[in-house]
Amino acid sequence: MRAILFLCLLEAAFIHANDYSWRGPASTGTGPVDPSTENVCLTDQASCGCCLMQQQIHRMKEFFNMSLNELEKELVKTKTALNNVRASRSAFSVALTNQEKLNCFGPFRDDRLIPYSHIFINLGGGYNAVTGIFTVPRSGVYSLALTVYSDAGSPGNTLAACASLLVNGQLVAGPRERNMQDQEDSASIVFALHLKAGDKVAVNLPIGCFLCDNSSHYNTFTGFLLYATD
Numbered sequence: 001m002r003a004i005l006f007l008c009l010l011e012a013a014f015i016h017a018n019d020y021s022w023r024g025p026a027s028t029g030t031g032p033v034d035p036s037t038e039n040v041c042l043t044d045q046a047s048c049g050c051c052l053m054q055q056q057i058h059r060m061k062e063f064f065n066m067s068l069n070e071l072e073k074e075l076v077k078t079k080t081a082l083n084n085v086r087a088s089r090s091a092f093s094v095a096l097t098n099q100e101k102l103n104c105f106g107p108f109r110d111d112r113l114i115p116y117s118h119i120f121i122n123l124g125g126g127y128n129a130v131t132g133i134f135t136v137p138r139s140g141v142y143s144l145a146l147t148v149y150s151d152a153g154s155p156g157n158t159l160a161a162c163a164s165l166l167v168n169g170q171l172v173a174g175p176r177e178r179n180m181q182d183q184e185d186s187a188s189i190v191f192a193l194h195l196k197a198g199d200k201v202a203v204n205l206p207i208g209c210f211l212c213d214n215s216s217h218y219n220t221f222t223g224f225l226l227y228a229t230d
């Protein structure tokens, strides 16, 4: 009695499950009913039920095993993608100095790269505080920002808050405030740029320009990877 009830329940479960094609796309095709089973069903009803049940259980096992295998494959793919994202993390943000006393860098008789020495963050280690150069670790679209500030010392003095952002020595953009009206001035640029792995990004201080700073961090240079393209 119990066995019959179980079979009925099982049958109901399969009818229901078939609506949602539980056999899945990669079913090895155990077929609906084996012909030999049909013969048994004609002669021995009990064996037939048992055999059908075994077939169904086998198909169920295959179905769940297949689903599990596919889930595991997806998990491996997702983990790999996540590791790639983690490995390519790149962000730096630096300031000219962290000294309490206001000091000026420049003016010089020649162009110089600005060695921003105070590091807020240098994720991925692409920025070199000695040279002031950021070496692009991975090709992608980067967000870059540069803020300059200068103090002429007293009103009427020449103020030259200027700098230029270079990629592989080529000028890309530069904020510039040169006048004799203001004692202090500040300017910023922010933009997105497609950079290749190995590109060198730095800030140049042109002849005559000078930037002043203390631990208030008025001069900052920032870059981070928006998304990788390789």
Ligand SMILES: *[C@@H]1O[C@H](CO)[C@@H](O)[C@H](O)[C@H]1NC(C)=O
Pocket (backbone or CB within 6 Å): 061, 062, 065, 066, 069
């Ligand atoms: C489950 O699938 C794996 C890989 O396809 C196979 O090696 C294993 O024998 C299967 N197990 C069962 C119970 O079907």
Ligand SMILES: *[C@@H]1O[C@H](CO)[C@@H](O)[C@H](O)[C@H]1NC(C)=O
Pocket (backbone or CB within 6 Å): 100, 102, 213, 214, 215, 216
């Ligand atoms: C930095 O210098 C400016 C201008 O002289 C001054 O107003 C500011 O208080 C200084 N910042 C610190 C942290 O001392």
